[in-house]
Every structure is written in structure tokens, then in C-alpha cells.
Amino acid sequence: xxxxxxxxxxxxxxxxxxxxxxxxxxxxxxxxxxxxxxxxxxxxxxxxxxxxxxxxxxxxxxxxxxxxxxxxxxxxxxxxxxxxxxxxxxxxxxxxxxxxxxxxxxxxxxx
Amino acid sequence: xxxxxxxxxxxxxxxxxxxxxxxxxxxxxxxxxxxxxxxxxxxxxxxxxxxxxxxxxxxxxxxxxxxxxxxxxxxxxxxxxxxxxxxxxxxxxxxxxxxxxxxxxxxxxxxxxxxxxx
Numbered sequence: 001x002x003x004x005x006x007x008x009x010x011x012x013x014x015x016x017x018x019x020x021x022x023x024x025x026x027x028x029x030x031x032x033x034x035x036x037x038x039x040x041x042x043x044x045x046x047x048x049x050x051x052x053x054x055x056x057x058x059x060x061x062x063x064x065x066x067x068x069x070x071x072x073x074x075x076x077x078x079x080x081x082x083x084x085x086x087x088x089x090x091x092x093x094x095x096x097x098x099x100x101x102x103x104x105x106x107x108x109x110x111x
Numbered sequence: 112x113x114x115x116x117x118x119x120x121x122x123x124x125x126x127x128x129x130x131x132x133x134x135x136x137x138x139x140x141x142x143x144x145x146x147x148x149x150x151x152x153x154x155x156x157x158x159x160x161x162x163x164x165x166x167x168x169x170x171x172x173x174x175x176x177x178x179x180x181x182x183x184x185x186x187x188x189x190x191x192x193x194x195x196x197x198x199x200x201x202x203x204x205x206x207x208x209x210x211x212x213x214x215x216x217x218x219x220x221x222x223x224x225x226x227x228x229x
Contacts, residue, residue: 043202092216095167098144
């Protein structure tokens with residue numbers, strides 16, 4: 001079956017790096033995603049990675065994919081208070097259409 | 112470019128009542144999704160449309176939920192009758208569509224409708 005697991009909470013200090021981890025079960029997943037959700041808002045697409053890549057970097061964001069272990073991580077460099085939000089990892093479902101989401105990781109950034 | 116629009120933003124109803132939500136996707140996006148997000152969980156797909164046809168409604172509780180996208184643009188999701196466990200945020204998302212190449216894998220979400228059933 002399809003399942004995505006994430007740790008629920010992460011607390012960091014402003015300026016530090018944050019690493020949010022995710023594991024998924026469907027080895028046939030082609031794309032894996034990171035979304036950000038701020039209170040009362042919808043989900044904002046941060047980045048995504050194709051399964052034939054190991055790493056993708058986009059400004060302060062670095063995505064690492066270990067396909068063998070089915071492990072995905074999101075690193076945020078120089079974390080700011082505005083990065084405080086819930087971060088969702090998602091994989092595409094077996095039909096290749098909709099997304100299967102984890103429960104989200106709440107990132108708290110203190111100054 | 113305008114984002115995905117949803118209305119209303121909030122709705123409070125009593126159990127056994129009916130409710131409808133509306134979504135207008137990003138212009139030109141062929142694929143439209145409705146997700147249900149229960150507090151503390153990630154969004155779960157309810158139904159997916161490609162233009163005005165249903166691609167996947169396997170997770171939609173069809174005894175009480177219905178959705179339509181008659182002209183292939185905006186969409187409505189209805190619950191009739193509502194139950195307490197339907198309290199959630201209902202998110203609409205859209206993507207360019209299966210023929211749009213790599214960008215078809217990008218889903219853009221609206222702000223959601225928060226439903227409270229009492």
C-alpha cells in the first residue's frame with residue numbers, strides 16, 4: 001500500500017539549519033514533493049524531485065532522496081521565523097495522478 | 112496569475128444538514144482535485160477530474176458526498192447529509208493536466224473551506 005511517514009515536530013533556533021525527514025513505501029513513486037502550510041492557509045508547493053535524482057537544490061532548500069531506503073529529506077538553510085509552518089511530504093499515488101500526504105511536520109523557529 | 116479560488120472560507124452547519132463548496136481552478140488547468148484534511152492529518156484525495164470527467168473517486172463516500180465539474184472549469188463538492196466526522200478543511204487543487212509535460216506534476220492548492228459540523 002501507499003503510506004508516507006514523517007516526524008511530527010521539529011524545533012530549531014533562527015539561523016540554524018532545519019532537516020525534515022520523510023519515509024515512503026511505494027518504490028514505484030516517480031515524483032516526491034514538499035509542501036508548506038501556514039496557519040489558516042492552503043498548501044504551498046515548495047519543491048519536488050524526480051525519482052531518478054539524488055539531490056535538488058533551490059536557494060535555501062535542499063532535497064535529498066535515498067531511493068534504496070525510501071527516505072526523503074528537506075533541509076532549510078539559515079532558518080528564519082517566517083519558516084515556521086507545517087511541512088508535508090507527499091508521493092504520487094500508484095495511478096500517477098493524485099498525491100499521498102504524510103501527517104506533516106510542525107517546524108517551530110525561535111529567535 | 113490568479114490562484115485557485117474557493118468559497119466559502121468557513122461554514123458551520125448542524126449534522127444532517129447539507130452543504131456545498133465551490134472551487135475555481137487556475138485558468139487553463141485541466142485537472143482538478145478535491146482533498147479532505149482532518150485536523151492533525153495530511154490531505155486525503157476525495158475526487159479527481161480531468162476536464163469534466165472523473166479520473167478517480169475511489170475515496171469519495173458516495174452515499175453522502177457528490178462532486179461535479181460540468182463545464183470542465185469550476186467545480187462544486189456537496190455533502191448531504193453531513194455527519195460530525197465530516198468536520199475538516201476541504202481543499203481544492205489544480206494542475207495543468209496529464210498532457211502538459213513535466214508541469215503536470217505540479218499541484219496548486221486553494222486556501223480551503225473549513226467545515227464545522229455540530
